[in-house]
Amino acid sequence: MHIAIIGNGITGVSAAIRLRQLKPDWKITMISGESDYHYSRPALMYIFMGHMRYKDTKPYENSFWSRNDIDLVRGWVTEIDVGSKRLIMHKRDPIYYDKLLIATGSKSNKFGWPGQDLIGVQGLYDLMDLRDLSENSEGVKNAVVVGGGLIGIELGEMLHSRGIHVTFLVREKSYWDNVLPGEESSMINRIIKRENMELLLETELKEILDDGHGRVSGVITNKDERIDCGIVGLTAGVSPNIDLVKGSSIPSGRGILVDSGLRTQIEDIYSAGDCAEIVTEGEGRNLIQQVWYTGKMQGKVVGETMAEMDSVYDPGIWYNSAKFLNLEYQTYGQVNNAQGLLSIPDEKNVYWEHGNHLHSLRLVHNGSEVLGVNVMGLRYSHKVCESWIRDRRSPEYVLDNLSQANFDPEFFRKYESEIVGRLREQII
Amino acid sequence: MIDSKVLDYDYDEEQVGFKEPPKAETKPLTLFEKLSLGLVGVGVLLFIILLFNTPLRGTWSGFFLAYGPLVIGGALYFWLSYKDTEPGIKNDGNFFRNITSRGYLAWIAGIFMTGFYVVLYWWPQYLEGGIRILDPHSQLISGAPANQWFLYGFIYTIAVLVFGIRMLMKYRGNRYQQIRTMSVMTVQLGFAFLLPNILKLFSQPEFYFSYFWPLKYDYLFPSSISYFTSSSAGLGLFFVFWGLVMTFVAVPVLTYFFGKRWYCSWVCGCGGLAETMGDPWRQLSDKSVRAWKIERWMIHSVLVFIVIVTAALWINSFTEGRVLGSFSGPAAKWYGFLIGAIFSGVVGVGFYPLMGSRVWCRFGCPLAAALGIFQRYFSRFRITTNGGQCMSCGNCSTYCEMGIDVRAYAQQGKNIIRSSCVGCGVCSAVCPRGVLKLENGKTYGDRFEGSARPIQAFIDSMKHVP
Ligand SMILES: Cc1cc2nc3c(=O)[nH]c(=O)nc-3n(C[C@H](O)[C@H](O)[C@H](O)COP(=O)(O)OP(=O)(O)OC[C@H]3O[C@@H](n4cnc5c(N)ncnc54)[C@H](O)[C@@H]3O)c2cc1C
Ligand code: SF4
Ligand code: SF4
Numbered sequence: 089m090h091i092a093i094i095g096n097g098i099t100g101v102s103a104a105i106r107l108r109q110l111k112p113d114w115k116i117t118m119i120s121g122e123s124d125y126h127y128s129r130p131a132l133m134y135i136f137m138g139h140m141r142y143k144d145t146k147p148y149e150n151s152f153w154s155r156n157d158i159d160l161v162r163g164w165v166t167e168i169d170v171g172s173k174r175l176i177m178h179k180r181d182p183i184y185y186d187k188l189l190i191a192t193g194s195k196s197n198k199f200g201w202p203g204q205d206l207i208g209v210q211g212l213y214d215l216m217d218l219r220d221l222s223e224n225s226e227g228v229k230n231a232v233v234v235g236g237g238l239i240g241i242e243l244g245e246m247l248h249s250r251g252i253h254v255t256f257l258v259r260e261k262s263y264w265d266n267v268l269p270g271e272e273s274s275m276i277n278r279i280i281k282r283e284n285m286e287l288l289l290e291t292e293l294k295e296i297l298d299d300g301h302g303r304v305s306g307v308i309t310n311k312d313e314r315i316d317c318g319i320v321g322l323t324a325g326v327s328p329n330i331d332l333v334k335g336s337s338i339p340s341g342r343g344i345l346v347d348s349g350l351r352t353q354i355e356d357i358y359s360a361g362d363c364a365e366i367v368t369e370g371e372g373r374n375l376i377q378q379v380w381y382t383g384k385m386q387g388k389v390v391g392e393t394m395a396e397m398d399s400v401y402d403p404g405i406w407y408n409s410a411k412f413l414n415l416e417y418q419t420y421g422q423v424n425n426a427q428g429l430l431s432i433p434d435e436k437n438v439y440w441e442h443g444n445h446l447h448s449l450r451l452v453h454n455g456s457e458v459l460g461v462n463v464m465g466l467r468y469s470h471k472v473c474e475s476w477i478r479d480r481r482s483p484e485y486v487l488d489n490l491s492q493a494n495f496d497p498e499f500f501r502k503y504e505s506e507i508v509g510r511l512r513e514q515i516i
Numbered sequence: 517m518i519d520s521k522v523l524d525y526d527y528d529e530e531q532v533g534f535k536e537p538p539k540a541e542t543k544p545l546t547l548f549e550k551l552s553l554g555l556v557g558v559g560v561l562l563f564i565i566l567l568f569n570t571p572l573r574g575t576w577s578g579f580f581l582a583y584g585p586l587v588i589g590g591a592l593y594f595w596l597s598y599k600d601t602e603p604g605i606k607n608d609g610n611f612f613r614n615i616t617s618r619g620y621l622a623w624i625a626g627i628f629m630t631g632f633y634v635v636l637y638w639w640p641q642y643l644e645g646g647i648r649i650l651d652p653h654s655q656l657i658s659g660a661p662a663n664q665w666f667l668y669g670f671i672y673t674i675a676v677l678v679f680g681i682r683m684l685m686k687y688r689g690n691r692y693q694q695i696r697t698m699s700v701m702t703v704q705l706g707f708a709f710l711l712p713n714i715l716k717l718f719s720q721p722e723f724y725f726s727y728f729w730p731l732k733y734d735y736l737f738p739s740s741i742s743y744f745t746s747s748s749a750g751l752g753l754f755f756v757f758w759g760l761v762m763t764f765v766a767v768p769v770l771t772y773f774f775g776k777r778w779y780c781s782w783v784c785g786c787g788g789l790a791e792t793m794g795d796p797w798r799q800l801s802d803k804s805v806r807a808w809k810i811e812r813w814m815i816h817s818v819l820v821f822i823v824i825v826t827a828a829l830w831i832n833s834f835t836e837g838r839v840l841g842s843f844s845g846p847a848a849k850w851y852g853f854l855i856g857a858i859f860s861g862v863v864g865v866g867f868y869p870l871m872g873s874r875v876w877c878r879f880g881c882p883l884a885a886a887l888g889i890f891q892r893y894f895s896r897f898r899i900t901t902n903g904g905q906c907m908s909c910g911n912c913s914t915y916c917e918m919g920i921d922v923r924a925y926a927q928q929g930k931n932i933i934r935s936s937c938v939g940c941g942v943c944s945a946v947c948p949r950g951v952l953k954l955e956n957g958k959t960y961g962d963r964f965e966g967s968a969r970p971i972q973a974f975i976d977s978m979k980h981v982p
Binding site for chain 2: 124498
């Protein structure tokens with residue numbers, strides 16, 4: 089049995105490792121055009137900022153792959169020949185497979201802005217972008233980052249660390265408030281300004297200007313303001329990378345369509361991770377999840393289904409974390425964004441923020457059960473927060489036991505008694 | 517269809533890697549930063565002048581001129597350069613800066629420091645000038661003129677204090693780091709420098725409360741014990757008692773409750789220097805599995821070696837030289853030369869800029885080996901990981917000075933229970949996703965599978981020597 093995996097990101101790797109555990113004698117080939125070995129995509133920024141070298145971002149030593157008998161192929165797949173079960177490769181011989189996993193990840197969104205293909209205009213997704221960014225920032229003093237989000241703030245921080253002045257163009261009223269509630273989002277606005285970066289809210293990109301030699305020289309906003317810059321970072325989200333399957337017999341929507349066992353409708357072809365769109369039976373919306381841990385979980389499940397087990401992907405209770413400059417953020421369960429606040433039935437929010445605007449905690453509940461937790465500038469335990477939500481604990485219970493969830497390092501100032509006092513007033 | 521630009525991409529990230537990106541503008545130094553650096557420059561000049569036999573050498577004025585501007589300038593510079601920054605992780609450019617990424621400056625610094633140790637140990641007469649500068653200070657606190665060891669202790673302490681200020685400022689947002697740094701600064705100044713010298717002032721044996729066997733290997737040698745007990749009855753006996761208590765009671769008991777960090781990153785002078793002056797180089801430790809294997813063989817061999825040497829000396833002393841007489845003496849000398857001098861000093865500190873700050877602690881220290889065995893099998897200490905939050909970025913492993921691949925555990929959601937972990941807490945500090953937490957649990961039994969039966973776990977680990 090020969091398994092081919094397209095993509096050596098966290099999804100492909102998790103599937104390969106799981107398959108190897110389950111099937112010691114199957115042949116596994118993992119293909120990627122981006123890098124010889126798996127590296128951590130979220131660590132891209134640290135290479136650019138000099139915190140780590142590229143090799144430090146590889147989660148496994150190079151010898152891990154040969155020791156586990158997983159063959160690695162560096163190259164681009166240009167076409168999947170479903171009929172004869174082979175992958176057409178760019179400048180290489182085709183690869184034949186018995187079962188195929190497509191884990192091709194995402195691509196940065198481009199919305200057809202005039203000038204978006206000029207030199208100096210780029211997203212931040214892969215090593216190619218990292219190399220481009222280094223080249224593009226030669227001699228550049230000002231940069232514009234379009235679209236406020238997790239990758240946008242990372243790109244801003246990267247450029248800032250090289251002494252490049254950064255201006256964010258953000259469509260929303262406040263940074264990332266299409267995901268965060270207003271208060272948390274304002275905290276981010278504040279720290280961006282504290283680092284002397286420019287934040288233009290409710291501002292959109294209208295046009296990217298050419299310097300006459302095919303390089304970017306500035307942008308025009310929807311308010312017809314002109315901003316001179318040598319780099320335009322496009323970080324207005326990512327979409328599933330379905331370039332390979334578009335126009336093939338493998339059905340796709342926004343992503344590659346799969347069932348809850350991560351099988352496509354074509355026999356022996358599977359898909360998981362950022363590029364997959366899980367079709368949910370009944371009324372619910374299809375599920376596209378584009379974060380690290382879901383890729384890891386989906387990779388494990390698809391490894392099992394490829395090994396003929398009856399596994400089903402259960403997304404579980406949502407969680408995530410990020411860091412905005414120096415501000416850490418963690419979230420568990422359901423928390424609505426600024427616009428959608430109070431759209432969960434009976435939704436109530438209680439919120440505490442420290443006077444220095446560097447620490448906050450939010451509990452979302454419906455009177456009897458806690459539904460979500462947001463913390464900024466505090467570390468909270470995944471296990472504890474998840475158990476509150478899973479066990480449908482009451483807000484009172486959570487407040488009584490709040491300090492159990494604190495995961496800050498020893499000797500850090502504890503705010504729990506202040507938080508509990510403040511939130512109790514709001515709950516009554 | 518795949519984009520043609522994508523198809524053309526075949527960059528060799530393995531061999532070529534990613535070079536330092538261009539820098540638009542380097543933050544100009546402020547006036548005060550310039551002045552503090554100027555002070556350091558003046559200090560270097562004054563120091564060199566005072567090395568020669570000027571009339572000021574050997575006076576208090578000479579002492580303050582030689583060290584005052586250097587110390588004040590250095591401390592001031594560190595304070596100024598961090599004081600207006602936001603609290604947070606400050607590792608920007610570590611792998612681009614020449615001195616912190618094994619560039620030629622690092623080689624110069626490494627050779628300079630290694631050379632200093634060689635001269636200090638074997639040709640101290642060439643340090644005469646530097647020693648004489650310290651005479652008034654030495655007279656004041658120890659009642660005798662300075663010698664090479666006073667010079668060493670003094671410079672060592674100054675380094676811990678000045679770089680300690682850097683550490684306190686760099687980790688402004690992290691109270692664990694700050695309190696720990698204050699602890700190593702205090703212990704170095706008080707227990708490893710002032711107190712031993714003051715003891716001499718009162719004609720007592722020079723005694724270091726913060727060092728004990730097997731790191732301070734001669735403290736349990738028969739010769740030291742008889743020296744202490746004979747030289748000053750009451751206090752000498754107390755020193756012997758203290759040394760025994762530290763080695764045989766404090767090591768197991770405190771390590772049981774807090775892990776080896778109570779000593780290695782809070783008290784020990786070697787750790788103190790590594791955690792202050794060594795901090796800029798912590799990322800250079802080797803994380804490979806190969807290095808881990810070498811480490812285990814080396815450090816445990818050193819422990820076995822010193823145990824055998826000590827035992828032999830005692831057998832020799834009880835049998836009045838009839839048994840092991842010709843072995844024990846030379847063995848102790850060789851240990852002192854190879855491990856005590858070359859390894860802990862020359863290599864251990866001299867190689868900071870090339871191999872990271874904990875070469876000695878990781879590969880050579882017999883006390884670290886002993887503490888490590890307790891920590892691994894019989895301690896409440898553990899580093900816990902926060903569920904599924906790890907995204908395998910590698911900051912923790914990169915900044916672990918002990919070369920532990922922290923990420924390998926964190927990405928599987930496993931506790932990190934490693935004998936070499938000194939509990940510095942930097943992995944937890946640099947983690948951008950809040951994944952790691954150093955903790956003393958309520959028991960030793962819930963840390964890893966099988967940890968409830970430590971002896972069995974120890975025996976099992978001996979069976980699978982890789
Ligand atoms: C800058 C940045 C920061 C991020 N930070 C976080 C974070 O902090 N937390 C978090 O949860 N998530 C984060 N993410 C998202 C996370 O990285 C992704 O969800 C995750 O990497 C997806 O994994 P994957 O394996 O599905 O796809 P990918 O990692 O994208 O891997 C797909 C691989 O397939 C290769 N490939 C695609 N097409 C072909 C082809 N035709 N032939 C050969 N190879 C091909 C690609 O080159 C790529 O290497 C971040 C993403 C970015 C870009
Ligand atoms: S630093 Fe944190 S997120 Fe990064 S690999 Fe280590 S534990 Fe994981
Ligand atoms: S594992 Fe963490 S606490 Fe232990 S030595 Fe390494 S960095 Fe320090």
